Amino acid sequence: MRLLTKLRDAIGGPREAAAAEAQRHLDALTKPPGSLGRLEELAVRMVALTGRAPSVAAPLIFTFAADHGVVAEGVSAYPQSVTAQMVENFLRGGAAVNVLARQAGARVVVADFGVATPLGAPAGLVVRRIAAGTQNMALGPAMTRGQAVEAVEAGAALAEEAIAAGADLIGTGEMGIGNTTAASAITAAITGAPADAVTGRGTGVDDAGRQRKVATVRRALEVNAPDATDGLDVLAKVGGFEIAGLVGVILAGAAHRVPIALDGFIAGAAALVAVALAPDARHALFASHCSAEPGHALALRHLGLEPYLALDMRLGEGTGVALFVPLARAAAAIYAEMATFKSAGVDGPV
Numbered sequence: 325m326r327l328l329t330k331l332r333d334a335i336g337g338p339r340e341a342a343a344a345e346a347q348r349h350l351d352a353l354t355k356p357p358g359s360l361g362r363l364e365e366l367a368v369r370m371v372a373l374t375g376r377a378p379s380v381a382a383p384l385i386f387t388f389a390a391d392h393g394v395v396a397e398g399v400s401a402y403p404q405s406v407t408a409q410m411v412e413n414f415l416r417g418g419a420a421v422n423v424l425a426r427q428a429g430a431r432v433v434v435a436d437f438g439v440a441t442p443l444g445a446p447a448g449l450v451v452r453r454i455a456a457g458t459q460n461m462a463l464g465p466a467m468t469r470g471q472a473v474e475a476v477e478a479g480a481a482l483a484e485e486a487i488a489a490g491a492d493l494i495g496t497g498e499m500g501i502g503n504t505t506a507a508s509a510i511t512a513a514i515t516g517a518p519a520d521a522v523t524g525r526g527t528g529v530d531d532a533g534r535q536r537k538v539a540t541v542r543r544a545l546e547v548n549a550p551d552a553t554d555g556l557d558v559l560a561k562v563g564g565f566e567i568a569g570l571v572g573v574i575l576a577g578a579a580h581r582v583p584i585a586l587d588g589f590i591a592g593a594a595a596l597v598a599v600a601l602a603p604d605a606r607h608a609l610f611a612s613h614c615s616a617e618p619g620h621a622l623a624l625r626h627l628g629l630e631p632y633l634a635l636d637m638r639l640g641e642g643t644g645v646a647l648f649v650p651l652a653r654a655a656a657a658i659y660a661e662m663a664t665f666k667s668a669g670v671d672g673p674v
Contacts, residue, residue: 334579343372378656385495385642390438390565391457392502408441424646438565479572497642507593509562522619555600570594578608588615592623612648
């Protein structure tokens with residue numbers, strides 16, 4: 325708990341004076357005030373977080389993988405073996421997140437937080453394994469509170485290492501068959517929304533499969549009765565190891581005032597837990613996009629975040645983050661490179 329406590333104590337709100345100065349600078353650039361829309365808002369938010377001119381020179385995407393015992397309830401269209409197979413695909417550079425990250429100039433770090441199928445030690449894999457997947461949350465807690473803390477702190481330590489090495493924007497991605505069920509349960513527990521409102525088709529289950537998911541989420545909440553005011557309790561009872569790792573990434577980024585780009589629904593669930601643990605962590609979060617999963621919009625609304633993209637994506641992995649990186653880089657470039665009315669010799673507004 326020592327690292328978790330240290331990070332929570334270090335997290336503060338936005339730097340209002342820096343934000344005001346950033347807005348004055350943007351208003352002095354050769355354009356009508358506000359005419360670049362949310363690019364300007366993005367730049368201001370980055371300045372308010374970091375206290376300096378925005379920079380996206382070394383973006384990094386964490387893709388954490390783990391399995392979920394709840395797959396025994398028939399909640400996924402794919403077998404659990406796919407988690408390990410996709411980890412190998414990530415390591416070979418053949419997954420969607422790899423392709424999009426290469427286009428964006430972002431590095432992808434893949435970590436095993438609890439994949440059920442043994443992976444060995446393939447080159448490039450970071451091993452932070454907590455157990456061979458969680459327990460079935462429909463029958464009892466997904467993990468112990470101690471395991472939840474261990475996974476959170478493992479994710480936080482990886483983020484701190486990346487920040488120390490120069491990462492200036494960190495993305496949250498994941499892989500885990502069954503994890504949309506866990507994300508649905510987390511979202512329902514923290515937002516108070518009913519199971520049916522937060523549970524979608526995940527990997528593409530049919531109507532009957534979705535109804536099984538809804539019933540499973542409802543049962544997990546009834547069996548475990550997670551405490552919405554205690555993020556660790558929610559995480560331990562209905563979460564996943566990869567989700568816990570992302571909670572740690574978010575808390576570390578917020579503590580070190582590094583922008584954290586959220587991917588889709590599972591990353592949004594991790595953000596709900598992180599903000600339950602440290603409310604000011606919300607100010608470090610940038611919602612890359614809104615997933616087609618219905619619970620994601622509810623999670624973002626609860627967090628007070630407006631997504632930058634809406635492409636009906638629901639893949640995860642960090643794919644939305646990879647698409648967000650060029651937007652963040654563009655906002656930083658506008659801030660740093662555009663001429664002011666004064667420097668360009670252009671008449672300003674009358």
